[in-house]
Amino acid sequence: MSQQQHNVLILHLKSCRGRKVRVVREHYLRERVPCYSSVCQADCVNDGKVLPGDLTHYVVPDVGVVVDYLEILEDRELQGVVFTQTACQAVQHSKGRRQYNRLRNLLKDPRHDCVLFANEFQEYSYCPREKGESQEKWQTRCVYSAAVWYYNHLAGMMDVVMITEDQEAVAQYSSLNSGVYVISVQDYLQNFWPQLQAAHDLYGSISQALQEKESEGNEREFSEHLPAEVLEAGIKSGRYIQGTLNVNKHRAQTEAFITMEDLSNKNTDMSCGVLVYGDKNRNRAMQGDMVVVELLPKSEWRGKVTALTEGQGDEKSGEDESKPLPTGRVVGILQRHWRDYVVTFPPREGSQSQSRNSQRILAVPWDRRIPKIRISTQQADALQDHRVVVRIDSWESTSLYPNGHSVRVLGRAGELETEVQTILIENCIHVPPFSDAQVREDVCPSKTEPHIHVGQQLAERRDLRESHLVFSIDPKGCEDVDDTLSVRSLAGGKLLELGVHIADVTHFVTEGSLTDLEARTRATTYYLADRRYDMLPAVLSADLCSLLGGVDRYAMSVLWELDAHTLAVNKVWFGRTIIRSAYQLHYELAQAILNGEPTEVPELAQLGSEEKDTKLAQLTQALEMLTHVARHLRAQRDRGGALELEGVEVRAQLDEERNITALVPRQPLEVHETVAECMIYANHWVARKIQETFPHQALLRRHPPPRQEFFNLLVESAKARGFTIDTRSNKALADSLDQAVDPEDPLVNRLLRMMTTQAMSEALYFSTGTQSIDQYYHYGLALDRYTHFTSPIRRYADIVVHRLLTVAIAMEGEVGPVKALASNKELEEMAQHINKKNRAAKRAQKLSTELFQCLYFKERDPQTDQRCVADAVIYSIRDDGMLVFVPEYGVKGPVYLKNREGQVVAAGHDGSCEWQSGSVRRYPDHITTASSCGSSTFRLFDHITVRISVHSTHCHADRINLEVISNRPYHSTEPQQPRSQGRCQLVQEVVRLAEEAHQQAQEKAARRPKLSREEREFCQSKTPNLYSLLEEIREEALRDLNMVPQVCFLLYK
């Protein structure tokens, strides 16, 4: 270490809450501070990320630029950014922790070409503050000095540009001829990045928002938030309560609840949270913010509204509100949960007298829980009817609305692409195309080199290519095969060996590589109704890792040696293998082979008949053995209380212009269950292995038992039909659900299972060190330990588990030094990240399903098109209506019996319904309307006829609207098309349509320009592995009928 100079600095800083802070710091100046540049000739110790040398320049942003325009610097296309320590500290002090963390993450992320220069420790770049110099001027001088140091340090080999919004600084420093260019952000973007439209747009909207902020009035609309120390003291003393704000999306203006993380030890009054009523009490807090509330006096407590309809709550509050809840007001916000929001610019109303250049618009967020956001823009007219991404900058107590700026335009509202992008952004899903750098760096060091070096790997892997008949069973056309199976008889038939062989993704995806980081960020492959976004680049998911037939592939295998008679496990082997899958079967083919139906196995097509027969017999025997083992495993879990569900999936099919052409079902086959059971078994055994090896830092998946009170609706509803549901254990629940069958109406059981789903908790990943062993239990699968191991191509959790298993195996064999593992805390953070992303993936899936349902019905006229009329079943009774399920389309929603004009639905003698003035009365298991025509009753589980239409709102997602048109079951008026088999009927018809459309599309395709690379990449219509669907369905999809992958509607036995 070279000579150090020692200073004592006293800094007077202004904190983000406006307080002056005095910081005393010992300050060491050094001659050598790393420059992190690859063109450095001075032997700096540049550990970690360095700036490349093949750039035209490095850019050093001034403090004001980093504080106000960080978003622009976050653009991955901006390269060679040097952040000074001065600027970083300024962000920390003036913008708070959230923004500072963003900057730190940016600096850490290898995908961004930026580094931190500790300019205040560098002897020759540091400049002490002069007497009378303002803090801003001094900071700018520091940054300039740092820029000059870079220029000199790199011996003029790299141009250096300093960007600042301080016009005086531009004038002053430009004239110094130091070799450093000093220009404004706008000039910089225009000169160096003219093609980077996104950055230019951002600059425009941020600078406008900053200008507007200065010209704001100061009349107070809300009370000030209390300072952090007052909040902390208040929480400690119990005067205030801390929690997360959740806005009721049906009553977004008025109702929000504070949910507390740990309420176990305290007030049971608070178990349903604290109600925050009205926007003054909410005091600028927004959905997801971590807030501090103060309870109001009991006299001001209120209940929540339970009616279906909006806007009627106030006048008859006594009748419609539940008992008063603890009610409070927000006194401070600990952490904002601001994200990117999609908004719509409202249609212009006549003459909004605004300045010509810019207009302040109240944009309406797509998410109903978010208040309107005030945006200043010059494009208000052009952007009408468009969806735009915005960010919020501030919400002062003097402003009725938060202020924000636009980030980018998504497109016209109502168009499929715009709506799909909206769904992604609203769920914080970022799926940019994989960069070439990612693909190159990790996977293909050289294009000519083969990727699978069997020879090199033979020493480290068990070679199963000759010894094992390995095959895969997937949906038709599946490209990413991540699981294969094998089964064989050993010891003259006394033993059976079952094998599950999973794609060895971690062989190719090195921990910490660019691909790994991207996969970790995504955490999962995202399946929407019409497309998917892969977690891994296609070269891995569809080729190198994919266990395709007839080629050598690396695998992670689990081999069980079972007693052929009892199927008890003798021993288990885990390890890396080389396999060559002999057959790439699809479900229907595998089932046909099992059923002994005549089949054509493509792999055998070229063989002579004798050889063909032998091989087919071999395969058939293997499939039969597998089925036998799976049945046994299934029965074992059933005895433990696994919940039985069966799914039929309906998937929207789109033609090349993305019009819906079909809803295609897949029939459930036993072979689905067989594959699923083997995968569950492998996941279970790997969970045991890693948990035993790493009791405090293994990634497992638990499914907590549901809370008993969530079963109330289920139990009450079943009782209305004369069934008893026993919810004391999963076994009792599964058994009583099996008993609750109405021979007249199979839907009753289905609906009961649907309600069971809604009572379920969510299955979660966790690190074993964070929970006691009794919490590891997987309720839905009835297993004491469970994890995800079998789908590393599309789930990051499985990649983590593969790495853990690899270390566990290495420790056993004592093969060299073992790699350091993630700590319990790190692993738990990872688990939470993956859980969060999985929730987002499910929400996006559900929303895209609803989007497609709406698209399907939007094109039809509900008054004339018979497809818009369908049978529905009542599954819940509410104050002014009921919730129904439309089995034919898998749609759930409210049916109102009373409208805003006070009219009620009255059924005539033939059951047909019309609106008349009258009243409505709710009972536990039915609801009655009374009018001059007499009374009509709607009971739980009654079948009624509804008309399906689409309610379009400009600013939000379209919604399916259900209207009762008869209180009798639906009977088709078209005798030739019996609708009793509505689903099959519909399916047949749409399949026909799909075929037609496909033909047309093929004809068209010849005349149309080809899809761009990006479009091809994103317009993938491949289906996810069906096993995964089944498994998800089993595990948790029962939660909500709409939450199933794809446009997937469940049928329960």
Ligand SMILES: [Zn+2]
């Ligand atoms: Zn250097």
